[in-house]
Amino acid sequence: MQKEMVVASSLSVRFSEQNVLDDVNFKIGEGEVFALLGGNGAGKSTALKTFLGTIPPASGSAMVMGMSVEKDIDSIRSKVAYLPESVMLYGHLTGVENIKYFLSLADISRAESEIEQALTRVALQKNAWHRNMAHYSKGMRQKTAIALALLREAPVLFLDEPTSGLDPNAIDEFNQLIATLANEGSTVFMVTHDVYGACQIAHRIGLLDNGKIVGMFERGDNAHIDTEEVHSAFSARYRK
Numbered sequence: 036m037q038k039e040m041v042v043a044s045s046l047s048v049r050f051s052e053q054n055v056l057d058d059v060n061f062k063i064g065e066g067e068v069f070a071l072l073g074g075n076g077a078g079k080s081t082a083l084k085t086f087l088g089t090i091p092p093a094s095g096s097a098m099v100m101g102m103s104v105e106k107d108i109d110s111i112r113s114k115v116a117y118l119p120e121s122v123m124l125y126g127h128l129t130g131v132e133n134i135k136y137f138l139s140l141a142d143i144s145r146a147e148s149e150i151e152q153a154l155t156r157v158a159l160q161k162n163a164w165h166r167n168m169a170h171y172s173k174g175m176r177q178k179t180a181i182a183l184a185l186l187r188e189a190p191v192l193f194l195d196e197p198t199s200g201l202d203p204n205a206i207d208e209f210n211q212l213i214a215t216l217a218n219e220g221s222t223v224f225m226v227t228h229d230v231y232g233a234c235q236i237a238h239r240i241g242l243l244d245n246g247k248i249v250g251m252f253e254r255g256d257n258a259h260i261d262t263e264e265v266h267s268a269f270s271a272r273y274r275k
């Protein structure tokens with residue numbers, strides 16, 4: 036059986052009286068790309084943050100690689116690379132310097148040639164490697180963050196709205212990179228409001244509405260998830 040990498044079991048999260056996640060259940064297998072799709076305020080970012088241990092579950096459990104966020108959060112964080120909605124790297128440092136700095140925080144040392152290999156893999160243009168990141172586009176910042184994840188050898192990627200604010204070419208390039216990493220065994224948990232993007236990239240999509248999973252869509256052997264089908268389920272939920 037496929038290894039279960041990320042598991043939500045009857046997971047609920049509350050802010051004051053509000054159930055922001057309500058009895059959420061899903062399992063993400065190794066090498067799978069799973070997308071939680073939902074509108075603004077559905078609870079998507081909260082779901083990721085719960086798995087990173089920054090928001091505690093009110094009930095149920097959140098597990099990564101068999102470890103629970105309530106008991107083993109440090110080990111979980113060492114296995115997960117998290118790309119928040121805006122990737123936080125230092126503008127006054129170059130891409131290479133940022134990578135070295137964040138690797139050093141994780142007590143990892145990599146040769147310059149390995150860093151260059153990772154930046155080449157994510158297709159960050161060479162003339163940017165030694166430029167301050169203040170001059171990077173969002174796409175370039177994301178590539179740098181993914182290169183860092185590769186160098187950390189993080190088996191699980193958490194992505195929050197990864198393609199919002201990217202131009203269409205950058206989106207295609209990003210989706211291609213994620214697909215390649217998943218083929219090589221990385222597990223991807225992404226959250227997004229982008230129906231089309233989720234259908235392009237995900238093996239499975241959970242539709243999240245008001246903290247509840249209200250639909251699951253699965254990719255066929257050779258075909259992407261049907262955009263029309265997901266779009267109509269999404270708009271039926273979110274039509275005001």
Ligand SMILES: Nc1ncnc2c1ncn2[C@@H]1O[C@H](COP(=O)(O)OP(=O)(O)O)[C@@H](O)[C@H]1O
Pocket residue numbers: 050055073074075076077078079080081082
């Ligand atoms: N730290 C917080 N304290 C109180 N309420 C919050 C907090 N973070 C998010 N919320 C509320 O939880 C709900 C879900 O937020 P969020 O997970 O950010 O949604 P999404 O990422 O799907 O847009 C929203 O109603 C939001 O206002």
Ligand SMILES: [Mg+2]
Pocket residue numbers: 079080081195
């Ligand atoms: Mg969000």
